[in-house]
Amino acid sequence: MILDGSKLPISFSVYADKEDPACRIASCFKENYKKEIEECDVVTFEFEHVDDEPLMLANELDKLKPGLDVIKLKRARHLEKEYLRREGFPTPRFVTVEGGNEALRTLRDEFNGVGVIKRSEGGYDGRGQFFIKGDLSSYNFLKEEKGYFVVEEYVNYDYEASIIAVRSEREFKTYQPTFNYNEKGILVYNYGPFGNEEMIKVAEDLTQKLGYVGTMGIEFFVKEGKVLINEFSPRVHNTGHYTLDAAEVSQFEQHVRAVLNLDLGPTKVLVYAGTVNLLGISEPPLNLVKLGNLYWYGKREAKKxxxxxHINVIGDDLNEVREKIDNVMQILYPNGPDL
Amino acid sequence: MILDGSKLPISFSVYADKEDPACRIASCFKENYKKEIEECDVVTFEFEHVDDEPLMLANELDKLKPGLDVIKLKRARHLEKEYLRREGFPTPRFVTVEGGNEALRTLRDEFNGVGVIKRSEGGYDGRGQFFIKGDLSSYNFLKEEKGYFVVEEYVNYDYEASIIAVRSEREFKTYQPTFNYNEKGILVYNYGPFGNEEMIKVAEDLTQKLGYVGTMGIEFFVKEGKVLINEFSPRVHNTGHYTLDAAEVSQFEQHVRAVLNLDLGPTKVLVYAGTVNLLGISEPPLNLVKLGNLYWYGKREAKKxxxxxHINVIGDDLNEVREKIDNVMQILYPNGPDL
Known part of the structure; x- marks a missing residue:
């Protein structure tokens, strides 16, 4: 966001530790967050699981975009899912329960032992999600856990997809949807455009109902052309990274434009494109710049x-993009990603 | 270069004053340049008129790319022009002389009083160039000046054009040429692709003969399909800024890849595109983000x-690009640029 937004007349100041990647390209702060937040015009975030104090202060000062409401929804899966159901959006069948024991019982009795148990709090990239197909006894460690859980049907979808939407106080736009390949709850690669008009409609309704401002990623299960919302993310999204290379204005710049109430840019995709994530890769794969654009985040430590x-690739059609993705996958993960 | 190159696993450290734009997005140094240059892997530049000391040190340490030879050529127009002529490249007819008096005499006697007198040193963006059409007496202020001058024919060209070439130790590539509109020696806008195969040939020969590494901009006069080299720039070039939005890999990233001896990226232009410069504009024209991508450099002070x-625009064809450029020009310079 900083790299792509700094061409606009904006200074970024980031709530982060000095060693964090953002601090190579922007000034950073942490202790003196009050002064920094008071001095800035707008506060936004690239991740909803951040410290409360600066968020609360930014919210009090009416500088937080998108707002606290949507963060609260996202920090508790059951609230997100109940919101979606209440507002009439298509979701997988689910039940909210309290306590791990009740979650296991519900899965057994109401879902025939097949489905997904998700902790309500702290989950992203597949964390806190358990895909269970009958072997309930392996999950007894959940029995003692407190807090809310979502128990959800297992959706035997044809594929996963997502859409990147952008909404400002005056405009709404989406990029074309993409096909996403996830493994163990984590995005491995995606490509597009891989269209489905229904997702565009859902994105418009959802962002409008939330009074949302900024870029949002919405993930779907697609089965026989029908879509179910898996989840939404109130921020720039991993499945929209391809827009850095395939669109005139990326999801990152759109987010910046939206929260500053500037005119949004075009979301037309100029070329077929895809993204492969570098999962647990410890050394930058410089040999891959031949195949695409390497985005190396400079994180302090590689972990599984x-x-x-990520690597972005483009092509004249989806086949060319898929071929490039296959090449990148072969080089990065000759034995498949270790997840 | 920093914004576009920082996605690679590179840290930039910049020889610049703290208040300079680059220092918002990279660490900067000036006094302690010896230590910084000793610690870095490669030294490059975005402008050939920089301080000698760090250049010399980088050259001694064999870290300077492109090399000192080409900088020396560029710092003295007469050396650049004589090099081009000696190597058989097409140039306008010119004579090198010493002293302003001799320059005026040469223009009068050998060019019938019509042509361009250029100071050999310190010139860029039209500085130190005098377009003279018979009114020689208005230029008597040059009479006392010492140093080398180039006296050149006035080329009644059909249009100006340029090409962005990239060469590494292993590869050579060019983007497609562009049509350039200059006023008083300064680029106002350009667009492309506006092809001419001859320029590609010249670019390949020139970069090869110079043993050049990095991105280079070469400017031409085009008359009846034939090209004459006006000048070359051993760096990323204003007429290649459109590659930020119209190509998978921009001229900036290509430069970084070349000087680090990484594989170059594709130079295929995905879409028609153009650039309009913001000349002497003191406030960022945020209303223009509707028409294109705004790149605001954050320079300390606006001057004539x-x-x-600059603003980049794209389109499905050259007409759409020209229309967008016209729109931007109308909004920015309702009475024409003040140059």
Missing amino acids: RRKMG | RRKMG
Whole structure:
């Protein structure tokens, strides 16, 4: 967001530790967040699981975009899912329960032992999600857990997809949807445009109902052309990274434009494109710049499953993009990603 | 270069004053340049008129790319022009002389009083160039000047054009040429692709003969399909800024890739595109983000003729690009640019 937004007349100041990647390209702060937030015009975020104090202060000062309401929804899966159901959006069948024991019982009795148990709090990139197909006894460690859980049907979808939407106080736009390939709850690669008009409608309704401002990623299950919302993310989204290379204005710049109430840019995709995530890769794969654009995040430490960067590829059609993705996958993960 | 190159696993450290635009997005140094240059892997530049000491040190340490030879050629127009002529490249007819008096005499006697007198040193963006059409007496202020001068024929060209070439130790590529509109020696706008195969050939020969590494901009006069080299710039070039939005890999990233000896990226232009310079504009024209991508450089002070930023526009064909450029020009310079 900083790299793509700094061409606008904006100074970024980031709530982050000095060693964090953002601090190579922007000034950073942490202790003196009050002064920094008071001095800035707008506060936004690239991740909803951030410290409360600066968020609360930014909210009090009416500088937080998108707002606290949507963060609260996102920090508790059951609230997000109940909101979607209440507002009439298509979701998988689910039940909210309290306590891990009740979650296991519900899965057994109401879902025939097949489905997904999700902790309500702290989950992203597949964390806190358990895909269970009958072997309930392996999950007894959940029995003692307190807090809310979502118990959800297992959707035997044809594929996963997502859409990147942008809404400002005056405009709404979306990029074309993409096909997403996830493994163990984490995005491995995606490509597009891989269209489905229904997603555009859902995105417009959802962002409008939320009074949302900024870029939003919405993930779907697609089965026989029908869509179910898996989840939404109130921020720039991993499945929209391809817009950095395939669109005139990226999802990152759109977010900046939206929260500053500038005119949004075009969302037309100029070329077929895709993204491969660098999951747990410890050294930058410089040999891959031949195949695409390398985005190396410069995170301090590589861990299993951690997104260390991504590669964007483009092509004249989806086949060319898929071929490039296959090439990149072969080089990065000759034995498949270790997730 | 920093904004576009920082997605690679590179840290930029910039020889610049703290208040300079680059220092918002990279660490900067000036006094302690010896230590910084000793610690870095490669030294490059975005402008050939920089301080000698760090250049010399980088050259001694064999870290300077492109090299000192080409900088020396560029700092003295007569050396650049004589090099081009000696190597058989097409140039306008010119004579090198010493002293302003001799320059005026040569223009009068050998060019019938019509042509261009250029100071050999310190010139860029039209500085130190005098377009003379018979009114020689208005230029008597040159009479006392010492140093080398180039006296050149006035080329009644059909249009000006340029090409952005990239060469590494292993590869050579060019983007497609562009049509350039200059006023008083300064680029106002350009657009493309506006092809001429001859320029590609010249670019390949020239970069090869110079043993050049990096991005280079070469400017031409085009008359009846034939090209004459006006000048070359051993760096990223204003007429290649459109590649930020119209190509998968921009001239800036290509430069970084070349000087680091990474594989170059594709130079295929995905869409028709153009750039309008923000000349002497003191406030960022945020209303223009509707028409294109705004690049605001954040320079400390606006001055007449100073490039404060640029707007990139794209289109499905050259007509659409020209229309957008016209719109931007009307809004920016309702009475024409003040140059």
